[in-house]
Amino acid sequence: MLLLLVIIYLAFISLGLPDAVLGSAWPVMRQDVQASVEYAGLIALVVSLGTVVSSLMTVSLIRRFGIGPIVAVSVSLTALALVGFATSQLAWALLCLAVPLGLGAGSVDSALNNFVALHYRAKHMNYLHSFWGVGATAGPLIMANYIALEGGWRQGYWVIASVQWVLVVVLLCALPLWKVAGRSLEDSGSHVTPVVSNRQALAMQGVSLQLLVFFCYCSVELGAGLWSASFLIQERGTLASQAALWVAIYYGGITAGRFVCGAVAQRFSEVIMIRIGAILMVSGAVLLALPVQSWVANMGLLFIGFGCAPVFPNTLHLTPVRFGKGASQAIIGLSMATAYVGNTLVPPAMGLALKHVSFAALPYILLAFALVLFWATERLNQRPPFSDLQTKEGAAHSLT
Incomplete structure (x- = not known):
């Protein structure tokens, strides 16, 4: 393997x-x-x-x-x-x-x-x-x-x-x-052929929360990546070259953060890494919005980048644990589709909104998406593992 x-x-x-x-x-x-x-x-x-x-x-x-x-x-x-x-x-x-x-x-x-x-x-x-x-x-x-x-x-x-x-x-x-x-995998009993369709997966409790996480995640990641340079130039008076550097730092934070998450994954659970990531995303958006020195506010981009790092991969990795191995392919397919929809629709819509309002609104839009993401991830974290759900459902069925 x-x-x-x-x-x-x-x-x-x-x-x-x-x-x-x-x-x-x-x-x-x-x-x-x-x-x-x-x-x-x-x-x-x-x-x-x-x-x-x-x-x-x-x-x-x-x-x-x-x-x-x-x-x-x-x-x-x-x-x-x-x-x-x-x-x-x-x-x-x-x-x-x-x-x-x-x-x-x-x-x-x-x-x-x-x-x-x-x-x-x-x-x-x-x-x-x-x-x-x-x-x-x-x-x-x-x-x-x-x-x-x-x-x-x-x-x-x-x-x-x-x-x-x-x-x-x-x-x-x-x-x-x-x-x-x-x-x-068949010999070890761990291979499971996908048996749940997309329609069946959508009907499962908690799946809508996972799709909301991916939609909000891509809204933050793509929105910050696409519009933060314009925000820094227009609202903070940053030079174009420096703004481009901060965007590079932002994406570097995502990539480096994922290598760090891989290195510490044996010490911290996926739930903890996702929670830390969501908190960093919220904190980064707040920093961007604060009327403080430019370099301090710009650190918010690095916070958002590091925060994005654990959310996407670890939420995917928890899918079989939360919803069962038989449903994981359908749910991950739906999650990726929702992420791509977010990639397609939200950044241009965000651009139209910022054009008609002000680029000063960018941190608050990012903060709103990050807060919804934090709420949805915490709701998902409260779900028991799929094996426990099966046990409870089986017990309830035997009682009836």
Whole structure:
């Protein structure tokens, strides 16, 4: 299972690679494909819709084909889309290629998160999302390097696509490992085929709270990442270069925080790490809002970044514990779909609100989402483990 875990880590690096590339390349590539500035938002919207659809389909796809083939095909779709981006001459082609890019990403995200939640300890889930951060950081760096060279943004996309194709070959070679792992899990009695549909999962008590957590989480993470630089420049008089540095520090806090969570996962439970994270998110939003020296307020961004670190991976890892292994794939698929909906809708809506009100309102919007997230996580923490719920339900049934 160790070799399979390494391959899963590599898959999450590849998942992060394309995520931030479009934004870094768009100022240059839009001129070559004759597109407007705002067209990138439409491409991102199609990608997000694809991830939502494939996340919701993951349960039925894994049941029919198995996790190994689904991951290999999904990464192949991503690699094909990136090759298309590298060769496209027209804007409408990019819009079409956004469909396989989104479909490939959603299935990998949902399937691998559930597999790790079921079969590995919490530290591995935290490390898994740290490696996504490695990919999300490396993608723009690769693109920036090639934009500065003669090959330009197209060469950057070719390099990232080549990395994806190498991973496709690795995943195809690893297909027997998934079969061996499946047989091993069956022999140990820990392998559970998903038996709960999306509709059944939605009806389960507590699932709506988990979906609310993911919606609020993505609203805070994406909202802070997208609009904090504008807030610092307009409301705090920060120089643009310094504002960009603070945004980088914010994302660095998320990635570093997840490595730290992985290192301390054996000492602290997932519940404690989530609680600390939610408190840090609330504290960071309060710091941003306070009328104090700029550098003190700006530390709020670092607090929010560190706070974001444990919430997403540890809530996913607790899913089988809270709702049962048979329901975990459906619930994680729904959670990822809800996260992608939050990614798609909230940041632009937040931007419209800030434009019509004032960027001074940003910390209060982030604080509202963080407080709701804290409330929802505490409600989830009060739920007994799924095994205890089964015992209570069985006792009640025997009494009737």
